[in-house]
Amino acid sequence: MSVEHADAAAPHGHGRVPGERHATGYDDETRARLTRDADEIVARYPQARSALLPMLHLVQSEDGYVSPRGIAFCAAHLGLTTAEVSAVATFYTQYKRHPNGTYTVGVCTNTLCGVMGGDAIWEELSEHLGVGHDETTPDGAITLERIECNAACDYAPVMMVNWEFFDEQTPASAVEVVDRLVAGEAVAPTRGASQVGTFKEISRVLAGFPDGRADEGVGAGEATLRGTALAKERGWTAPSFDADERAAATAAQVDDGAPEVGEEQSSAQHAPTTPADTSPTGEQRKQKSDDAKES
Numbered sequence: 506m507s508v509e510h511a512d513a514a515a516p517h518g519h520g521r522v523p524g525e526r527h528a529t530g531y532d533d534e535t536r537a538r539l540t541r542d543a544d545e546i547v548a549r550y551p552q553a554r555s556a557l558l559p560m561l562h563l564v565q566s567e568d569g570y571v572s573p574r575g576i577a578f579c580a581a582h583l584g585l586t587t588a589e590v591s592a593v594a595t596f597y598t599q600y601k602r603h604p605n606g607t608y609t610v611g612v613c614t615n616t617l618c619g620v621m622g623g624d625a626i627w628e629e630l631s632e633h634l635g636v637g638h639d640e641t642t643p644d645g646a647i648t649l650e651r652i653e654c655n656a657a658c659d660y661a662p663v664m665m666v667n668w669e670f671f672d673e674q675t676p677a678s679a680v681e682v683v684d685r686l687v688a689g690e691a692v693a694p695t696r697g698a699s700q701v702g703t704f705k706e707i708s709r710v711l712a713g714f715p716d717g718r719a720d721e722g723v724g725a726g727e728a729t730l731r732g733t734a735l736a737k738e739r740g741w742t743a744p745s746f747d748a749d750e751r752a753a754a755t756a757a758q759v760d761d762g763a764p765e766v767g768e769e770q771s772s773a774q775h776a777p778t779t780p781a782d783t784s785p786t787g788e789q790r791k792q793k794s795d796d797a798k799e800s
């Protein structure tokens with residue numbers, strides 16, 4: 506049911522004409538529930554408009570994407586224009602502008618995962634599911650995406666399902682995961698929660714309403730901690746941070762004529778940092794460039 510409401514329950518509105526009506530498109534019950542959640546989100550911030558990002562996740566938890574009625578709801582609740590809300594929603598890839606599948610399957614095809622097999626996984630999944638990037642299977646189960654590095658390179662090639670990690674995948678294991686998801690089975694990621702949530706469930710978590718699963722499963726795995734373990738074993742420590750020493754070093758740098766932090770500077774003012782900065786070849790190149798500028 507699509508209903509137009511006077512937005513009397515928008516206590517955080519700024520710059521909106523009192524009594525102005527917004528077409529939020531939610532029925533009374535849904536709208537009341539969303540308004541309660543939105544109030545809770547807004548209360549976390551000094552300014553209402555700062556709540557927009559989690560509010561957009563809240564809308565996705567309801568509609569499965571950032572719907573036109575969700576945009577209208579956010580605008581009404583935060584005292585923004587729908588154009589302002591849309592500008593933010595179109596900037597971030599986690600906000601979907603058309604109905605998303607129950608599971609977003611993201612294959613990392615960034616450099617490391619790509620060469621470690623991510624490209625092959627992508628091709629296999631795309632062919633198996635019959636969809637391309639940012640497309641959803643006809644049954645609405647899977648939205649397939651190429652994704653950028655998820656800071657899990659130590660487990661490359663990595664696949665994400667609704668932002669849960671599936672490490673060290675192969676084309677065959679990736680196909681098995683999506684087949685199980687399509688079949689409605691409970692699927693566990695290799696790290697993190699013991700079961701992957703649906704797109705709407707995870708969107709609610711991203712809106713700031715915990716599902717109680719944050720402490721389930723393994724967080725940092727063995728590969729991630731290998732450097733720390735090695736350092737402990739060999740007694741390596743990071744250089745200590747001494748504020749006085751740091752201040753003295755900064756002062757010495759200033760005395761050297763180096764620009765202060767925040768000061769206007771050009772690349773010519775930088776101290777040499779590599780041998781090439783001072784090599785004869787580098788000097789000749791610089792002279793040639795200076796001559797060219799003067800001629």
Ligand code: FES
Nearest residue numbers: 613618654655657
């Ligand atoms: S390149 Fe894939 S997680 Fe970093």
